[in-house]
Amino acid sequence: MITVERTTTEAIEQEAARRGVTLPIEQTPTWMRYQATITDRSPWGGLVIRNGDRTAAVMSLVDFTTHGYHFLRSWHGPVWMDGRPDAELEGGVLLAVAREVHRLDGRQVFLRCGVWQEGDRTRPVLSSVPYDSTVVIDVTGGDDAILSRMKRRGRRDVRKSLRECPATCADETTQAMRSFAEYYDVMVETGRRDGFAPAPISDYAEMIEALGPEHCRVFAARVDGRVVAWSLVTLNSGRAVRYYAAMRTDAMRMHVTDRLLYAECCELGRQGVTAYDLMGIGSDFSPTLKGLNEFKTKFTEDVTAVAPDRDVPVRSGFYAALRTAGRIRGLLRRGR
Incomplete structure (x- = not known):
């Protein structure tokens, strides 16, 4: 019963x-x-x-x-x-x-x-758009181990980004908690390019403040001191989820997203995270999300089923x- x-x-x-x-x-x-x-x-x-x-x-x-x-x-x-x-x-x-x-x-x-x-x-x-599949990256074992578990094209693109991308990547949670304005400007540009309206800046700032640095981190890539890409990541009991991400249009050819995501994986691993969820890809259940697959699926050999x-x-x-x-x-x- x-x-x-x-x-x-x-x-x-x-x-x-x-x-x-x-x-x-x-x-x-x-x-x-x-x-x-x-x-x-x-x-x-x-x-x-x-x-x-x-x-x-x-x-x-x-x-x-x-x-x-x-x-x-x-x-x-x-x-x-x-x-x-x-x-x-x-x-x-x-x-x-x-x-x-x-x-x-x-x-x-x-x-x-x-x-x-x-x-x-x-x-x-x-x-809303539900999904029944996601990509979860194993971020244990150190930087080389993380890279070794990627698909061949993932390793190739990350190595290319490390050689050629001029961006520096870091955990900028403290800066983002002080002011989210420069990160939000990147999200606004991303929305104009990709055809969506971002939530108000207060939504992101309040999420970071409410969850706190123990449960929410902001990573950013900068070129000449300017934020060109960032992501907001939630954490709980050794698991991280990439909730939001944004990138400037003029950074799209720099392989900055590959460099930033790899930096996130390595830093999260050092912070004690074991699994990093990229939060949803397309499938027959959610075909409108298939445009995400080329980027996300190269970072691991496996696709993880979830209850939509x-x-x-x-x-x-x-x-x-x-x-x-x-x-x-x-x-x-x-x-x-």
């Missing part, structure tokens, strides 16, 4: 530690404190899901308010205690969680979380109306 108990994120962290499971940073109290600083978001707490008398999974959730309704988000949750679940267990857990969320908080329209197998309870996400985000309706009628409205908006945009 599957049972669901609401608890605190701190209790979630303790339960995972008891079972020897490392939580993604998005499932930790640290992340919840950061989310509490963002408008229209609030930590909702955690859930312990048991199958009989044994904990099957845990998940921490954030309440999102948007367009007048609420939904819950659990990044990389549920976290399974015994590895990837089969379809029967996962489906049973999702059903039990949806029912308990509805009982506890009738405002919630749906739950967005990581789901391995598409099923009767799940729907494609209403917004899916929506789990809690108030089915309301959720169906949201999906219908989204389809209508899409048709109107295409008809312009």
